Amino acid sequence: MKTIAFVFCAAALAASAALSVAAAPVNLIVNGDFETGGAGNPPVGFETDYQYRRIDCCAGSAIVGPHISFAFSGRSSANGRGGDHTTGSGDALFVNGSTNSTQVFWRQTVATTIGTTYDFSAWGMIWFGSNVTTELKVNGTSVGTYVIDRFGTLDVWAQDFLSFTADSTSSRLELINVSTGFSGNDFAVDDLVLTAAGTTAVPGPLPAALLLSGLGGLAALRRRKT
Incomplete structure (x- = not known):
């Protein structure tokens, strides 16, 4: 379960970094x-x-x-x-x-x-x-x-x-x-x-699809635990 959670977090961080680069001046x-x-x-x-x-x-x-x-x-x-x-x-x-x-x-x-x-x-x-x-x-x-x-x-x-x-x-x-x-x-x-001016890179929100996928993964983990 820790491995799955880590994969989700890594994917979320990668997506956030990609959006940050896209916003670079x-x-x-x-x-x-x-x-x-x-x-x-x-x-x-x-x-x-x-x-x-x-x-x-x-x-x-x-x-x-x-x-x-x-x-x-x-x-x-x-x-x-x-x-x-x-x-x-x-x-x-x-x-x-x-x-x-x-x-x-x-x-x-x-x-x-x-x-x-x-x-x-x-x-x-x-x-x-x-x-x-x-x-x-x-x-x-x-x-x-x-x-x-x-x-x-x-x-x-x-x-x-x-x-x-x-x-x-x-x-x-x-x-x-x-x-x-x-x-x-x-x-x-x-x-x-x-x-x-003011176009410094700022991490954007995570994509909705990635958030839903992550929430689904966490829900699955919760069900497995119960």
């Missing part, structure tokens, strides 16, 4: 982890005003790659860090910050619902310098800024959040580096996520 940003393309290939899913090339050359350059030593030959992995945030061995967008605060280093347009609030999050790290201020614009209007490198340590990833309410069925998201210093203005971003 959907990331509206395409290739936000930069895993498609990469390794110096053309940008996939986003546009940039920066020179898309290895960032040794100059300010205002950016490239998707697996490690800071790939993007910038003057840096090694001596500290054991400098890889992407997603897995440590994937790709991220490495940026040599522009001295022009109007240049967009990442841009993507997504479908949105008017009146819906959206949560944006991004992971960032500094690979040279400190305290780079990044601005998010939606359809040309500033949503807010956040500072990468709050911990004052190179090659350490930190996550930041901003929110906005859509006023259009199409939202153009733009990330701009507003720290325009020529030196020490170098960073990376990874795992960009945009979801409708």
